[in-house]
Amino acid sequence: MSASARIIRGRIVSFTDDPAAAGLSARHYLDDGAVLVRDGLIEAVGEARDVLADAPEGAPVDDHSGSLVMPGFIDAHIHYPQTQVIGSYGAQLLDWLHNYTFVEEQKFADHGHCARIAEFFLEELIRCGTTTAMVYCTVHPQSVEAFFAASERLGARMIAGKTMMDRDAPEALRDTAERGYDESKALIERWRGRGRIDYAITPRFAVTSSQAQLEAAGALAREFPEAYIQTHLDENDAEIELVARLFPGARNYLDVYDRAGLLGPRSVFGHCIHLKEAEVGALAATRSVAAFCPTSNLFLGSGLFDQARLVRAGVRVALATDVGGGTCYSMLRTAAEGYKVLQLNRQSWPAAQVFYRMTLGNARALGLDDRIGSIEAGKEADLIVLDARATPAMAHRMETAKGDLDAELFVLVTMGDDRAVRQTYVAGAPRKL
Ligand SMILES: [Zn+2]
Incomplete structure (x- = not known):
């Protein structure tokens, strides 16, 4: 035997x-x-x-x-460096990032800190029944190394990547378009095809990445078509106004990513709350995925995800915690809040569909349904x-x-x-x- x-x-x-x-x-x-x-x-x-x-x-x-x-369970969008900012009081997205997250993420310059938090994070996922997650690390390559090493020891199927951000963040958290590309590429080459690890090219969002950096992310995506892409989209009104100011030539927020070649079936966009019709159409046409992050959307006062609208338009949808903007690692509690968000939108979500989403549905959204779910x-x-x-x-x-x-x-x-x-x-x- x-x-x-x-x-x-x-x-x-x-x-x-x-x-x-x-x-x-x-x-x-x-x-x-x-x-x-x-x-x-x-x-x-x-x-x-x-x-x-x-x-x-x-x-x-x-x-x-x-x-x-x-x-x-499968969690389609979560930040492992935010285990100690979860539950930070009283801010909406942009202030929350600057006041809490960008302070905390600087600690990941230290390899020992990365290793300790990665261990805690994975243990917590396991306690909650989450066996696969799509994870943001920090700008530091060592944060990715520590996370993948811990995932490999656990034997878990995990997707993660180095956050690329070259502006509007503290100096210690900024790379450059070129360094973001080089460091991401080195990580992909080091970890590709290793056990149950997959890489996600991770420009944080259009606010913290210059046009040059987004284009570098697009170049990586062309070079490594097996890699995922993850970023944030249309989460918060002030964020959307800022993106419009930063990219005056873009037709809308998603167009910023589209021009850089970042849309496609392996691209997961966190939040997708305040989408224009053209953006819904582009998500559907490119088979990109919209990640519904209900506890985060409620906690940061971002808005209510319109699941029925996206499903009707043929957009692929996933469910995610978005810890630490999200307030719980548990996909069950995440689904409970998701149910309430949909109630406020007068949309139904029977339990069978909820469990499908947390398992095979999210596996399909991540293109992993031949292996898990x-x-x-x-x-x-x-x-x-x-x-x-x-x-x-x-x-x-x-x-x-x-x-x-x-x-x-x-x-x-x-x-x-x-x-x-x-x-x-x-x-x-x-x-x-
Ligand atoms: Zn997020």
């Missing part, structure tokens, strides 16, 4: 498609199911009696009967165990759910957080302490 084989038994929930389009047939559910994992991959999934009967001799069985076994043989074994009775209040509420899976999933969305995550498996190994 392989020493790494393991059986995870429980109530299995996984999606094969978007329930918004395909209905509930897109949800795969086994009341007493089991997953056989080996060498980091899912080898088999099915009824527990069948999987157990065919299991390798001596493989341990993790019995989570009664709890839900699901694919790990669902529980199928051959996929990578990133799994979580969820307990809808994790707290006294949840257990009390569950008394009236009466075996209704949708009700249970919605209780998890509205009341769940890291306490509802009983275990997180990364590449088949239990990692929640």
Whole structure:
């Protein structure tokens, strides 16, 4: 037998498609199911009696009967250097960046600090059931090195990149168009194709990158088509006015990025709240992704994401925490706030669609659905165990759910957080302490 084989038994929930389009047939559910994992991959999934009967001799069985076994959550936009500015009081985007974030990010010049924060950050993601994230580092290459090294030790699938910023920030956080290009390129070449690591070219946003730097980012994207691109777009009114002043020749905010060659199916734009029609059209036409960051949008008073408008226009949408503008690492709590934002827009978001989005939906948005996002043989074994009775209040509420899976999933969305995550498996190994 392989020493790494393991059986995870429980109530299995996984999606094969978007329930918004395909209905509930897109949800795969086994009341007493089991997953056989080996060498980091899912080898088999099915009824527990069948999987157990065919299991390798001596493989341990993790019995989570009664709890839900699901694919790990995926967070499409988060900043690992902001773990100690989360919950900073009283500012909107531009002041928040200058007063808190740009002060904190200067500490990442120190390699020891990078390593310590990267460890904490990944541990926290695992506690919350997030097994893949698309992550901003700081301008310092060592912040990326530390993050990828910690991710590699954990064995987690992570996407990250060095923030490029050459203006409107403290001297210590500025690179130049050329240095941003050179340092990003060196990181890509060093980390490309290594295990479960992917690189994201990361111009922070149009305010802190000159035209020359955005063009350098575009050149990198052409040189390394397998790399992702991540940045921010149309988050805050003052930001949008500033971008219009900085780029008087651009037709709109997204056009600034478009002219630099930064749109495409591997590009993820954080926020996308105040989009003009032309911008919605360009996102859809280029198959770019809009990342919905509800706790951040509420906390910084940025505005309400219009999911229905984007979906109707054919824009690919992802869900994300945006810690530390976002206020919680938990995708469950993020989804709860997302639900409320959509309520204010008079839009519905059934629990099945929410869980699809946090798993296979976000995997599709990141082009990773051939590897993660669902529980199928051959996929990578990133799994979580969820307990809808994790707290006294949840257990009390569950008394009236009466075996209704949708009700249970919605209780998890509205009341769940890291306490509802009983275990997180990364590449088949239990990692929640
Ligand atoms: Zn962000």
